[in-house]
Every structure is written in structure tokens, then in C-alpha cells.
Amino acid sequence: MQKIHYPSDYGRKNAGGADDKLELKSLLDKLSERDSEIKQWCEKATAEIKDTGKIASETKSALEKLSEEGIKSNARILELEQKLARRGGGDEHVVKSIGELMTDCEDFKALSQKGRGTARLNLKAVANITSATSGQGGVGVAIQPDRLPGIQMPAQRQFVVRDLIMPGRTASNAIEYVQESGFTNSAAPVAEGAQKPQSDISFELKTTTVKTIAHWFRASKQVLADVPLLQSYINGRATYGLKYKEEEQLIAGDGTGQNLLGLVPQATVFDDARRKANDTPIDTLRHAILQVRLAEYRATGIVLNPVDWESIELQKDSTGQYIWVNVQDGGQQRMWKLPVVDTTAIAEGEFLVGAFDLAAQVFDREDAAVEVSTEDADNFTKNMVTIRAEERLGMAVFRPESFVHGTFKKAA
Template structure:
């Protein structure tokens, strides 16, 4: 009687486990479908982000917000997937033998039942020899192949620098491979009050012809067609990083290109050196910037922005008065990065300890010959025979600095 009740209880327990396992299988299917839909949504918006980068040079805020939301939702789905897989793993395999303990397998075996009925004989059960249970993938006790790693969805991107220098400069376009402009090289103003009938004074005005050539910035990646077909998000990701690579070098070139070879001649090499006679004893970094703005103003232009290194900007924001209060910033709400009414661009393209102040909006101009673009081709080397593709990103541009006196570059530290 006891054995019959025990067998009935075990049967009911196994039936309950099968029902729970079936429910887990349904939940697993739902989670996998949700993850598949999430991946499709990411692909759609990643492609949209690629188009926005081509059109606007960056991903629009709305698209970036949606992509961030999809990634976060994917993390939640991944947690649900892990929970379901762990529950299924605890419940064991689908066959009933996997659900029974060794004792249950022995008492339910034909040998044991025959022994119980006849009252004589030998009951045997053969079990596979198992060594120590480890996470190894080899040996009789290795279960490493059953351990599934947790895969974080998407691709973890590297750090990205926000690009703002080009936004300060007057834009332009060209259909040529060079830009020529006439720049005033000297002006001796001899204008003066003149008596009636007296000879008028002569002023001198001279010009020079400046030529700046269009430069190419480019790089490329190689990938297999199979990988790009199997991971649709990957090509959009590569395209985005390709454009980012161009913009990164572009900003460095606009600010600090030395003009040799295929380098642009940037703003810093053409800027006027800071006039150290304007310094006063005890000047802080904030004072030095105001005096640089004065130097631009003396040159009859008005500064429109300040570019400096993030380290120096942090020093200014952390400056305190004698009472320990911050001088320049309200810590609670921060605020727009501005100094002396001008926007501040903190970028690693400017060396620490130095600054650039200038009339970015009118004293220089960037000309685009070809906008940043990404092209994919199989017609490169042995790509066709190896099922590979080459992904190339390229842009062509020129930089014209009309009035070097309107850019002032110098060091915060007195020589």
C-alpha cells in the first residue's frame, strides 16, 4: 500500500514537473521571439542612424534615444532568457529517466520488480562511470559543454569624442581641387585732416594670393559577405565607426594640421601667437583667456568661441574664492560651457595648457569637395573569389583661413 501511494505521488510530481517545463518552454519561445523582434528593430534604426550620419554628420537625438532604449530592453529580455534557461536546466531533460533519482531508477527497474514478485534472484542496475564533476569540456565528468555563456546583446562601442569645432566655422562647397583667395597682406593707413589746396597723404595697401588644396581623408575595412549577411547590425555599426574615424581625423586636421604632404594647414599653425605683454602679475587662466579675447578685438574682429583642453576647462570650473565657493559654475545645475560670454569647446585636439581664441565664424571657412561617404565593393584584390567585401569611407575638403590675426593661440603659462 505504501509503495502504491509513493508511486502515485512520484507520478503526480513528475506530471507537475512536465507541466512546469512545458510552461517554461512556452515562455522561452516568447522571449526568443521578443529578442528576434528587438534585433530587427535595432537593425532598422541602425540603418536609419547610418543615413543620418551621411546627411547630418551625426546620429539625431531621437534615433539615438530609440537605439539606447532597444539596447536596455534587450538587457531585460536577456535576464528573462537566463532565468528560463536556468529553470529548465534545474528541471532536467525531457525524458522521465532524467527526472528520476538513482534510487527511483533502481526500484522502477525490471530486475527489482521481478525480485519483489518472486522473492528471490538478483537486481542489478548499470550506471555509467563518472569521475569528478567539473566545468571541463573533456573527460567523463566534464559538463562545460552544458554551460551556456551569457551574451550581452549588441556591440560595445569604444569611447567617442563629440565633434564641435567644425560647427563653429563657416561652411562652403567647391567643385575644384583647390581654393584660391586674395588676402590683405598689409595696410598703411595715412589718412589725416588736410588743409584746402594741400597735397593729400598716400596710404599703402597690399595683397597676396593664397592657394589651399583639397585634401582627402579616408580609411577602409574588410569583412566577409557571410558575416555581414548573418549579422545585419554589423554593417551599420562598421559604417558608423567609419564615419566617426573620418570626423576624428578631420577635427585634428582642422585644428592642428601642419600643412605638410596631404595634411591640411590648420587653425593653430596659422594663428597669431598670444601677445605676452598683455599678461599681468597674478593672472589666472580665466584672466589669460580674457586678454586673448582682447587681442582678437584689437585686430578689429570679435572672437566667437574658445577652444581648450578638457583638463584646463576642469581647472577653471573648479576654481574657488577665499570662502571655498566655486567662482565660475553652479555645481547643482552646471550650465552651458561659456566663458566671457563665448561658447567653450573642450577637446583633446587642443594640447593641455594651451588655448585657441578666434573669430571662427568669419575668419575661416571649410570647403567640402566630397561629403563623408561609405562605399562597399567586391572588386578589390581577391575579394570576389574569397567572398569578401571592402568597406571604404572617404571625404575631401579644404580649409581657408582668411585672417590669421583673428585667431590667437598661446599657453596659459607665461614664458
């Protein structure tokens, strides 16, 4: 059972209150001074070893004493921090067992003095015996549960597609660029004095606009104030939500409304004529790399769904040996000398191969930011806060033919 710590235990008026904070600050200051003192003694010990080959007994004793004091101080600091964390905005939460409540009640004290009579404790008049209460008048369970540190978060997607694309910044709401739309190459050997052939090049002005990705949610103001860890957790989830949607937009945004125009809608469709009988997904990806190369670009990456990447890694030869991976160390996520990015942002059965670092660029207008405000709707009267996260970005695909998108055809 948890021991009840009364104010007299520490000689303070309010256990867990302002005095605890003062003591904590004093201990931290002393700890800093102790660290400086240890540094000086360590320097002295180093000099002694250099001069005599050993540490003097006086130096050794001083270091041992400082170490013991540090252990005690750290233990006390931990105790104070835990008390202050439990305390929150009110008195320290303490729990009394039924036996402690019985010995503290007036009936029992009278019984002890007189040596006869009856002592009765009405538990219903005190509190539910399964709940902890604030202050020293409550009753709780005899054994308190341990609260594990941190918050157990659900699984999160790893964002990797942006890393393949060339980064950039913009101070405008739109990005314009000139794209070559046609080239007729008439270059040829020419005899001296003969008319030179004319080649034709046509250009097209392209524009991509900056889009906003945002979301918001509400949380209790007290929760944010009392649990800093929860506050940072919420902020993290806010930015995670942005990056989750961003990756989907970069890959498959359809460009309508407020959507980005992603890589897949702008990519060249895989040429099915390149497929051969009995082709595996490994063969299909090599054909796609060739298609990029024939467009005079060199592919720099492959994007797959994790399910398709697993099926590739699990392929075996006629003897049952894995073809693509050493199961002992896993190997690198590479295929045909290119890095493989597996993400659920691309649909199962699809692939994207391209010259990511050359053919496309992401332009950040405003980096992801999280804002918290009480000035929203009825937040003030309900002690709520609104948390909003947003970012603004655009993407330009300069050379659509350098990307190839296709599907893995199922074997018949």
C-alpha cells in the same frame, strides 16, 4: 533550462524557417489592420463622449478586445523575430539538457519498454556539454546566458570645432582667394584745393588645396550579413575615424604633404607682454580676447583642452566658493560671454581664441562616405569584405590675425 520546440509545436515543417517568415508577415499585416480598426473605434468613442458624456459599452468592449489581441500578436511577433535572428543561415539553435538527451536515447527507450536493463549516454560522443549546437542533436548548458542588445562601444570624442567654422562647398581640387597683405592708411583732413594723401593697399593670392582623409578595414562577409546591427556599428566607426582625424587636422594640421593647414599654425602667437603678475588662465584668456579685438575683430569662441577647462571651473575664492560655476546645475560652457569648446584635439596647456565664423571656412568637396566591396585582394575566396571610408575637404583661413594661439604659463 530552455524548452525544445519541435516543428510539430507550431504545425510547420521547418520551425524557424520560411514558414516563420510567412507567419511574421501575416501578423504584421494583421497588426496594421488592427491599428486602422482601433483608430475607427477611437473616433467613435470620441464622438460618444461628445454626445453623451461617456463611452458606450459596445465600444469599450471592442477596444479592450483589440488591445488584448494586440498584446498577443506583439508577443508572437517578438518570439518569431528572436527565432529568425538566432537562426541566421542554418537551423534554429536549440539546446538540450543532459536529462533530455538521456530520455531521448535508444537505451533509455528500451529500458522504459522492458522495465529492466541499463541505459548509457556517452556525452563525449555527442558534444561538449558546455556548448550549444545547431539542430536537435546537440547538448548545451542547462542555463543559457542572456545576450544584451546592442554593442558596447568605447568612449568617443565629441566633435565640435567644425561647428564654430563657417561651412562651404567646392567642386574643385583647390580654392583660391585674395587676401589683403598690407594697408597703409594715409587718410587725413585736407584743406580745400590741397593735395589729397595717398593710401596703399597690397593683396596676395592664396591657394588652399582639397585633401583626402580615408581609412579601410576588413570584416567577415557572414558577420555583416547575419548581424545588421554590427554592420551599422562598423559603418559608424568608419565615419567616426574620419571625423576624429578631421578635427585634429582642422585645429593643428601642419600643411605638409597631404595634411590640412590648421587653425593653430596660422594663428597669431599670443603676446606674452600682456601677461600680468599672478594672472590665472581666466585672465590669460581675457588678454587673448583683447588681442583679437585690437586686430579689429570680435572673438566668437574659445577652444581648450578638457583638463584646462576643469582647472578653470575648479577655481575658488578665499572663502572656498567656486568662482566660475554653480556646482548644482553646472552652468553653460561660456567664458567672457563666448562659448567654450573643450576637446582633446588641442594639447593640454594650450588655447585658441578667435573669430571662427568670420575668419575661416571649411569647404567640403566630397562628404564622408562608406563603401563595402568584395572585389579586393583575396576577399572572394575568404568570404571577406573591405570597408572603406573617405572624405575630401579643404579649409581657408582668410584672416589669420583674428586667431590667437598661446599657452597657459604654470605658476612659479
